[in-house]
Amino acid sequence: MAGLIISGLLALGVVVLLFMVIRIVPQREIYVVERLGKYQSSMDAGLHFLMPFIDRVAYKHSQKEIVRDVPRQSCITKDNIEVSIDGVMYLQVVDPKAASYGVDDYVMAAQQLAQTTLRSVIGKIDLDKTFEERGEINMEVVRAVDEAAQPWGVKVLRYEVADINLPVSIKDAMEKQVRAERERRAVVAESEGERQAAINRSEGDRQAAINRSEGEKQEMINISEGEKMKQINEAEGRAQQIELIATATGEGLRQVAAAVKEDGGQEAVSLRIAEQYVTAFEKVAKESTTMLLPQGLSDIGGTVASLQKVLKTVEKTPA
Structure with missing residues (x-):
């Protein structure tokens, strides 16, 4: 019985001794070892051995944050x-x-x-x-x-x-300041919007005026170009008309002159002059209540003879 007690005590002593000698340090921890009250070493994670009754773990530190x-x-x-x-x-x-x-x-x-x-x-x-x-x-x-x-x-x-x-008072003041700042920004934003809208409207009006003036300018140019072309065409038409009339008149005169030179041409001319003479005085008599008659009006033959004499003079005149 006594032997069992002694054996148990010895086993307990061995366990205690092993506990004092062996130290297992967990991961991310460090043990500070003192020997006889003085710093000995720092043990990292793992298995370590201490001298019993001399060494002891004085501090345990974690290397985690x-x-x-x-x-x-x-x-x-x-x-x-x-x-x-x-x-x-x-x-x-x-x-x-x-x-x-x-x-x-x-x-x-x-x-x-x-x-x-x-x-x-x-x-x-x-x-x-x-x-x-x-x-x-x-x-x-x-x-x-x-x-x-x-x-x-x-x-x-x-x-x-x-x-x-x-403090509550400071919070209230800051809230009022924030509200005032927001209202100011809103007013500024609104005024900026109105200013930009006014600028856009003025730019639009200016561009519209420019476009209108350009259109009116182009219209006036077109009108003037049209008038110019019209005048040119009318002038060209009048010139062509004058030329045609002159050509026709010349051709008629040439034909008249040729007819006069033919047999019986003189008598035909005389008869034509007499007819026109009488027709002219008849027209004057119809259109006017008062008429001055030339001397020798009754002598139509003499007048015709005078006109024939002039015609012959013109024929003899070289062209």
């Missing part, structure tokens, strides 16, 4: 407006030894430093810029906290402003 909320705090902007801001910070342990012995709680230290840095950054900008320049604010906080966290063996990867709360 650590996400921590930065508590909400009040900040004063450059234009003296109080805002309430909270954020999210992403950390990662890069030096297990420094993270173990550099600071008591690196997460708390990073959070406090992020808060103080955020208050400093917000105090340098106006309220409107806090909404427009969130990216710049985040970069400033990351730069300041990461520089301060280097001795702690911690890398600050990112910082994001989660929410910005404003």
